[in-house]
Amino acid sequence: MPAEERGKGPIVTSTYRVQLTPEFGFGELSELTGYLRRLGVGGLYLSPTLQAVAGSQHGYDVTDHSRVRAEFGGVDGLRKLAGQGFRIVADIVPNHMTVPVPESGNAQLWSVLRLGPESPYAAWFDLTFPVALPVLGENPEFTVDGDVLRYWDHEFPLRPGTSALPLDELLEAQHYRLVPWTEPPGYRRFFDVSSLIGIRVEDNEVFEATHRVTLDLIDEGVIDGLRVDHPDGLADPRGYLRRLRAFTDVPVWVEKIVIGHERLPADWPCEGTTGYEALNAITRLFVDPAGADKLIQTFTQRTGVSADYGAVRYEAKKHVLSLFFKGEVDRLESALGEPGLHDAVVEMLAAMPVYRAYVNPGEPPSAEAVRIVETAAAEAGRRTDPGAVARVAHQVLYGPAEAVTRFQQTCGPVMAKGVEDTALYRWFPLACLNEVGGEPDHFAVTPEEFHAFCAVMTPTTMTTLSTHDTKRSEDVRARLAVLSELPDVWADAVESWSGQVRFDPALDYLAWQSLMAAWPIDVDRFTNYLLKAAREAKTSISWIKPDPVYEAGLRDFCRKAVEVCGFSVASFTAVVDRYARVNSLGQKVVQLLMPGIPDIYQGNETTDFSLVDPDNRRPVDYAFRRALLDNPDDDTWDGQKLQTVTACLRVRTRFSADEPYFPIEAGRNAIAFARGDKAVAVATRLPAALERRGGFGGDTVMLPPGRWRCLLTGAEHTGRVPLAHLLSRFPVAVLEGS
The missing domain is CATH 3.30.1590.10 (Maltooligosyl trehalose synthase, domain 2)
Known part of the structure; x- marks a missing residue:
């Protein structure tokens, strides 16, 4: 239910996600509120604020639910931050707390x-x-x-x-x-x-004890909304959200990962997800499907990995089940109450296509839950005793409460570790598609498919392009998307670099993509990323199986790659950036003006070329961004992105979350849509292909009735407008009705 209907006042028009650290707490953030207000930010979205392990850089390792984190400035610091006038969305962690040392x-x-x-x-x-x-x-x-x-x-x-x-x-x-x-x-x-x-928030006393401080701060008016971390880990996510709603009526978003055509369960009382499905749809909008075959061919030839992503994903899930989840499988098998089902349990978990099917003990399973479990059973039954699989499937749908719940709670970890943290580091023809909730074998969406996606979006759901958990930042993905338009040129570049420096065929191709897309990057950052990638892939080393000889070889490869090939990589990146800037601005306009409440991850109002955490949690240079905001005529990529973000955020404050979404026909090389009579977004897509065809030619967009002013150029437009004219100065247009 939208916040407006609950008497809480209008929901935030946008959020700005901040990773609080002991070095950057409430006081430091308070000093930025003037800048963020000028940027057009609607609300502050904070990483966990309760007491965590001393020195924690992320805050998800909570030690004490009764205190606001002292290193950030405590509850008084949080109150002072709230006094700056921003609505505050707080990240809460109901699924677990830490086992600290000591x-x-x-x-x-x-x-x-x-x-x-x-x-x-x-x-x-x-x-x-x-x-x-x-x-x-x-x-x-x-x-x-x-x-x-x-x-x-x-x-x-x-x-x-x-x-x-x-x-x-x-x-x-x-x-x-x-x-x-x-x-x-x-x-x-x-x-x-x-x-x-894991903690048992399904117990009322545990729920109240772990949420009391947060709920009191909501009642006090300090916290205005909640982001719920990893609800799929809970015994009953829907029941948890209903209990939370019984205590408070503030907006709630959930970090729920949906895959493919999956959608958030309709009976969850919340505003929506944290936006990974929007991120993946937007990324694909700027990928050229014409490059898919060549990129997959280059990948398989260089790595020796199968072209069948489904097979790689299955093997990765089986690998992590044997490596990490023996205890979970044993407890689940015990809960089923029948011996001899171990292999069937493992194959069912490996075959599950989503993070959870949402079966609640004592309730008839939904048709969708039955379909998901039966689909998994059909696949699992081809790999082990189908009779045993059928019994497991029946038990996890209709069996003992513990069996139903434990199966649900185990699916998510197997998906997260098997896919996000293993398969996506093994199968990477185009790494911008290897994102949380992503399907890297699903290369692209057309404008028509994207419009259809937007048509069914919940207007209050969150959208994002970068988070503290993304595998690579939005501008790294903007560069990588260009490779789909230049697959042959890219293959030649990799051949040249690999001819000079090589190490591990299963890893090198990801290394070259990452080096180019994050350039300029120093040897230490590159090495730290590639070490993590190798450990996550688990093909040669892992977090629990180090190999000093392999790791020394990897470090040497990273050093040589930068020293020997750095100049060539820089030159290639310079060519890519002619098109990546277009992708960067385009995906930002789409995200900020499409349905949903847009979130900006700290620092991504300008370019950011970060890789997976902890690289994407480095301190942000706000002095640079403040100075850039004072110079609205700056024509650099950073300057244009900041202008674009500011224009979009400001116009977002002038229309409601449920403003109608209307597709506008714009041809193959642009995406356009209107939000009622308040705003029109236009963005160039597939810029390299556009250049090859000689520009927009006669392509036009038909604007809705009325006069429209571009907030980036000041020009006014009406009726049918040639794209070559509309996008002559910027590759995007942010139009406001007048």
Whole structure:
């Protein structure tokens, strides 16, 4: 339900996402509010604000739900920030909290480890006693210090009355078992991260305890909206949102990843998602499908990887299931109540096409949920005993509550680790398509398909182009999209560079795409990215299986690639940028004016050539951006992007979220649409192909009735306008009705 109908006042017209850190807290952000107001920003969208591990650069490792993070300035700092006049959207983390080192940093977990089922916090965590804690290395040595067991930097509480026991008996007497760090934990965790333990917000007391501070700040008028992190990890996402809605009526967005034609469940009481589906649709709008075959051919020839992305995705999911999720699979198999179903469980999880099917125990499953599970079962049944698969499918649809819920909660982690963090690092003919929720074998959408996508969008859903979790920033993707228009030129460039510097065929092709698209990039940044990419791919090394020899070779490759090929890469990038600037401005206009509430990730009001985190969480140079805002005639890529963002955000303040969306025919090389009689967006697409055809020629757009003024050029237009005239100074137009 839109915020207007709930008596809260108009929803924000746009948001600006800020990654708070100990070095950049509420005070530092308060000093930027004047700049952000001039930019046209409608609301501030903050990363998690509750107390987290000391020094955390992201805040998702919450240790204490009862306090606003002291390193940011505490609750008083947050109140002062709210006093600057911006609506504040806060990122909350209901799925998990951290297992810190030392473990005493989490008071609730400490109590549970000490007292076991008798702890007042025993209902907080989804675990089994004695709970396995994967912390041990080789030849572990322990010390007992009063009522505390110490192991290196770790510390664990001793069960009352056990501190005087001999060490072997003492270890056996606890409510936990210390196991090798490579083993699965005895608790539900966030994906494969054993340092993040799942919490049971389905329990009313746990919900209220973990949300009390946030809800009080909403009641106080400090927080005006919420972004819910990873709802698919929860036992009952819909039930959680309904409970949240019972306490507050502020707008709520969910970090829900939808794939393909999947949509957010209609019965979720929230404004929409955080926008990855919009990001992927926009990216494809600026990709030329004509380049697909050549890019896939170049990729397969250089890497030896199959052209069949589906096969690569399946193998990646099977890999992570065996590598990371043995504990989760064992608990799920146990919940099914029938032995001998292990292989069927694994194949069902590997075959699931989406993050979750949304089956709730005690309710008849929806037709869509049945379709998803049965489709997965049909695929899984081709790989193992179909009878066993059929029994698993029936149980996860209609069986015991624990089996239904555990299957749902396991699908998401397998998708995230198997696809986002494995398959997308193995299959990359065109890496701009390898994004969260993306399908890299789905190369492009036409303007007509994009208009159809917009026609069914929820007007209050969030849209984005870059986030703290994207694999690469929007301008890196803008450069990569150009390769779809220059596939032969690109193949020749890679052949030249690889002839001078080579290392690992499974990785080199991604390295060259990344080096070009992030240029200029220093050796350290490039090396750190490629090390992460190699570990995520898990073909030669992984996070839990390092190889010093391989890693030394990779570091040497990165150094040589920059030193030997840097000049050539820079020259190639300069050519690409003639077209990438067009893509950059075009995708920004589309995102900021299409249906939805647009979010801008910090710093992306100008160009940003960042790769995956932590690269995309580096400090932003706001002094540069402030100076650029003071110079509206700056004709650089940065200057034009800032002008474009400002124009779009300002016009967004003058129409409502539900303003009608009308497609405008603009030919193959442009995308155009109107938002009622308030604004018209026009953007050039496929600029290299446009150049080859000699320009727009006779292509025109028919503007809606009335006079229209371009906020970028000041020119006025009416009726049918030649694109060559409309886009003569900028490759985009932002028109406001007068």
